[in-house]
Amino acid sequence: MTETTRTSSSTAVSPTDGPIAVTGASGYIGSWIVHDLMEQGYKVRACVRDTTNPDKVNHLEAMNTNTDLSGDVELFVGDLFERGSYDESFENCCAVIHAGASVGYNKETPQQVYDGCFTEVQHVIESVQKAGTVKRFVFTSSFAAVGHPRPAGYVFTEKDWCGDNIEGYRGAWTEENIPKKRDIAYAMAKANAERMIYRMAEEDGGFAAMAILPLHVIGPLMCANHDQGWSWQNCIRFMLQGKAYKKSKGGRMLWNNVDVRDVARAHRLCAESSVARNGSRYILSASDSSGELFTWELQNKLQTLYPEIQEIGGEHMEDGKPAEATYDSPRSYCSLAMQELGLTPYSIDETIKATVDSYFRLGLLP
Ligand SMILES: NC(=O)c1ccc[n+]([C@@H]2O[C@H](COP(=O)([O-])OP(=O)(O)OC[C@H]3O[C@@H](n4cnc5c(N)ncnc54)[C@H](OP(=O)(O)O)[C@@H]3O)[C@@H](O)[C@H]2O)c1
Numbered sequence: 441m442t443e444t445t446r447t448s449s450s451t452a453v454s455p456t457d458g459p460i461a462v463t464g465a466s467g468y469i470g471s472w473i474v475h476d477l478m479e480q481g482y483k484v485r486a487c488v489r490d491t492t493n494p495d496k497v498n499h500l501e502a503m504n505t506n507t508d509l510s511g512d513v514e515l516f517v518g519d520l521f522e523r524g525s526y527d528e529s530f531e532n533c534c535a536v537i538h539a540g541a542s543v544g545y546n547k548e549t550p551q552q553v554y555d556g557c558f559t560e561v562q563h564v565i566e567s568v569q570k571a572g573t574v575k576r577f578v579f580t581s582s583f584a585a586v587g588h589p590r591p592a593g594y595v596f597t598e599k600d601w602c603g604d605n606i607e608g609y610r611g612a613w614t615e616e617n618i619p620k621k622r623d624i625a626y627a628m629a630k631a632n633a634e635r636m637i638y639r640m641a642e643e644d645g646g647f648a649a650m651a652i653l654p655l656h657v658i659g660p661l662m663c664a665n666h667d668q669g670w671s672w673q674n675c676i677r678f679m680l681q682g683k684a685y686k687k688s689k690g691g692r693m694l695w696n697n698v699d700v701r702d703v704a705r706a707h708r709l710c711a712e713s714s715v716a717r718n719g720s721r722y723i724l725s726a727s728d729s730s731g732e733l734f735t736w737e738l739q740n741k742l743q744t745l746y747p748e749i750q751e752i753g754g755e756h757m758e759d760g761k762p763a764e765a766t767y768d769s770p771r772s773y774c775s776l777a778m779q780e781l782g783l784t785p786y787s788i789d790e791t792i793k794a795t796v797d798s799y800f801r802l803g804l805l806p
């Protein structure tokens with residue numbers, strides 16, 4: 441059957457259709473995907489590089505004894521750079537959620553970041569095709585595949601692509617600039633990998649491919665390993681220690697926050713949706729402007745929620761006001777995920793509290 445004749449509902453999955461495999465299952469987003477699937481009663485194949493590393497798998501194995509979760513999880517070994525590495529774990533699966541990635545975090549050149557993303561996705565898709573049972577493939581892309589310089593206040597939607605460079609406005613997001621800058625390489629890799637999976641799924645006809653595009657992901661950590669130095673949640677830890685984080689100029693930026701539990705749930709809803717089809721992409725960002733906070737607003741919120749903390753770090757303030765203005769971007773809302781997938785996001789206060797509380801619970805904050 442080809443994608444043109446296959447209806448969207450014919451590829452939608454449910455727990456009775458078989459296991460779902462998750463790549464990058466030990467990661468921050470991957471772990472919550474496993475948790476959400478188990479909550480819904482799925483058998484989950486959690487793919488990790490090392491099944492014996494307690495720092496990365498103990499929290500996954502503990503889910504099997506959590507009586508709130510009706511599904512179960514089994515660990516499988518998988519390395520994204522090894523062809524055929526996922527053949528065994530994808531066998532008989534009805535869906536694959538590809539949340540694993542090494543891209544962008546290590547010390548590769550921008551070109552290696554770009555090429556690595558394709559190698560990883562190609563290996564995963566090859567195993568999907570070998571399995572022959574997979575009906576849905578959900579890829580964790582990024583809002584980076586959407587965002588690019590636009591005038592302040594511009595609201596991005598799923599129709600935007602990072603290479604659009606409308607009217608040449610600060611048009612750096614081009615193929616030629618991939619080798620020059622890591623951010624551009626990462627963004628263009630995610631966007632072009634998305635295009636590749638939609639095309640491959642259409643040619644294959646046996647499965648539909650979709651993507652989730654998260655923005656600033658925060659929310660509860662399940663283990664200390666989720667406190668990666670490059671992550672947004674780690675910036676919040678710095679702020680709670682009274683320090684400025686280094687991810688943006690002078691700590692100034694517009695945080696467009698989404699809860700990691702909503703990001704995870706959206707992946708599963710995508711696999712189950714009879715509305716989503718091959719090529720559907722969903723931005724996972726704030727649900728409304730309450731989740732879009734300039735750093736100084738985030739500082740104020742943290743101070744209100746945790747009045748006992750003496751000093752919250754962040755951007756430089758003068759007389760209670762930000763010393764410098766911040767570029768008003770990225771604005772974007774997860775409206776399509778709410779409309780089409782039925783996502784009901786956490787409030788920003790719930791998300792921030794759950795993030796900070798998990799740091800205290802894990803002993804990562806004194
Ligand atoms: N966090 C965000 O704010 C955010 C925003 C937008 C998009 N994303 C995307 O979301 C995805 C997940 O990110 P995350 O925040 O959950 O990061 P993470 O916590 O670092 O998780 C990524 C996982 O990928 C696995 N991995 C790395 N290299 C691998 C390899 N060679 N083979 C197999 N697995 C490998 C790692 O698992 P093991 O070490 O156990 O193998 C790791 O747990 C990524 O694609 C990222 O680009 C994240």
